[in-house]
Amino acid sequence: MSTIHSFTEENYLKAIYHLSTGNNSVVSTNQIAEITNTKAASVTDMLKKLAEKKLINYIKYQGVTLTEAGKNAAVNIVRKHRLWEVFLVEKLGFKWDEVHDIAEELEHINSESLINRLDDFLGNPAADPHGDPIPDRSGTIHQKKLVRISDMQQDQNGTISGVSEHSSVFLKLLEKMGLTLGTKIRVSELIEFDGSIILIVNDHADRTISREVAKNILVML
Amino acid sequence: MSTIHSFTEENYLKAIYHLSTGNNSVVSTNQIAEITNTKAASVTDMLKKLAEKKLINYIKYQGVTLTEAGKNAAVNIVRKHRLWEVFLVEKLGFKWDEVHDIAEELEHINSESLINRLDDFLGNPAADPHGDPIPDRSGTIHQKKLVRISDMQQDQNGTISGVSEHSSVFLKLLEKMGLTLGTKIRVSELIEFDGSIILIVNDHADRTISREVAKNILVML
DNA sequence: TATTTTTTTTAGATTAATCTAAAAAATAAA
DNA sequence: TTTATTTTTTAGATTAATCTAAAAAAAATA
Ligand SMILES: [Mn+2]
Ligand SMILES: [Mn+2]
Ligand SMILES: [Mn+2]
Ligand SMILES: [Mn+2]
Secondary structure (H helix, E strand, O other): OOOOOOHHHHHHHHHHHHHHHOOOOOEOHHHHHHHHOOOHHHHHHHHHHHHHOOOEEEOOOOOEEEOHHHHHHHHHHHHHHHHHHHHHHHHOOOOOOOOHHHHHHHOOOOOHHHHHHHHHHOOOOOEOOOOOEOOOOOOOOOOOOOEEHHHOOOOOEEEEEEEOOOOHHHHHHHHHHOOOOOOEEEEEEEOOOOOOEEEEEOOOEEEEEOHHHHHOEEEEO | OOOOOOHHHHHHHHHHHHHHHOOOOOEOHHHHHHHHOOOHHHHHHHHHHHHHOOOEEEOOOOOEEEOHHHHHHHHHHHHHHHHHHHHHHHHOOOOOOOOHHHHHHHOOOOOHHHHHHHHHHOOOOOEOOOOOEOOOOOOOOOOOOOEEHHHOOOOOEEEEEEEOOOOHHHHHHHHHHOOOOOOEEEEEEEOOOOOOEEEEEOOOEEEEEOHHHHHOEEEEO
8 A cells, every 4th residue: 555655756745735735736836936945947857757757747838737646645745744744733832833944844744654653642633733633544534614804794604613724823822812613603793994993802802813814714603 | 952853863863762771872874774663874864964953973873872962852752652652551451462563653643741741641650561761851760670581590579561572472471370570479380401490470370481571571680 | 010028958077976897915725 | 104994075976845947838918
């Protein structure tokens, strides 16, 4: 099960995976270059290699999609990344804005038994510290239906369950405003002037957030 | 603090460290080639590079020693290796013969805060699952004085506290014979014929071990 | 449809880590 | 102290991953 790929190949697979689960499923060379911090020429080289290994479907000038094998490999890396993030926060006491870079390294450790034991040790968590779902050992992802606060109606209630922006500044801001995962909110008022929103947090405190912030907080209704 | 070195450089530094703390402090090109599974020519190339970076003292044809900087780097890798081994055994339930290869990968994860938090999480252990001392965060190693069973006198008592052979076959054998770390033993008889030794284990069971096995079990008197 | 702009690929180099084969130096043996 | 053996270094190649600059293809605009 699961052939070994180089550190670099894994990062490309992961990049393609994240890009293709975003909007469109076909991913372009430039998009990959952007998030892997490389140049388009380097990406083209790697795409040939990954296609050779049957991890992606690649036709010149037409973008790429992951094959089943490629997708499995990518999902496995995502699984490892997210489990390590849970470990770092739950067991070692890191803040949710501090774990991503370390998990970027840990996700490349190759040991099936390690990751499955870690999963059990953590109590088989369903989501990582940012609310992102953790694929189970068979690669299945159980994604809960979430909506952005910016898409909620007046007087609607929900529980903060994820974020769609992972930068440290954003996460620290949410922390400071008490808008962390599990927090109950109610949309109290939609400000017409600039789209900002007034929330009732945990039934009492009220907080005003900008539309930009509201767009990046995901809520379970 | 602590510059970043490549994965490969770290493995060479660690190899030199282990070789130089063994017997003689000056390490030869061939010795390094042997334990890094490379050829002498490759080692020479790397030695030039490490010397350039002032991590080793290297004079052509004369072998190498670690500089202070090189030794610090090496000790830090050893610290990480051993702490991860404790984690794998104590928290994830791996056996002591299963953890080395995984730790070989984990030891290259670079994060000072990660390793210090891990250290605290594990309760600042003094030794790894094989009894090897764990350097503290300043790099100091508190090595207990241990003797080989093969060097013990008749009727002498001690507690098994380490091994000088880390192969899986050897560790599994000790496990099967109940000669794991912390076990109390007494040398009951020294067999003249082949040098094998009869032990009293935990005050009752008696076990005969070969001289070869006795040489690789370390005891605190 | 013809032209311009953008995207992608190719060509050719570079760097890190490795190798084999040959040369040079050090060590051991005669 | 020669000669032979072993160890180490150099020379020259290779592979993976990257880059810049130029060419080719696709997409957008006029
Ligand atoms: Mn992350
Ligand atoms: Mn995450
Ligand atoms: Mn080990
Ligand atoms: Mn160990």
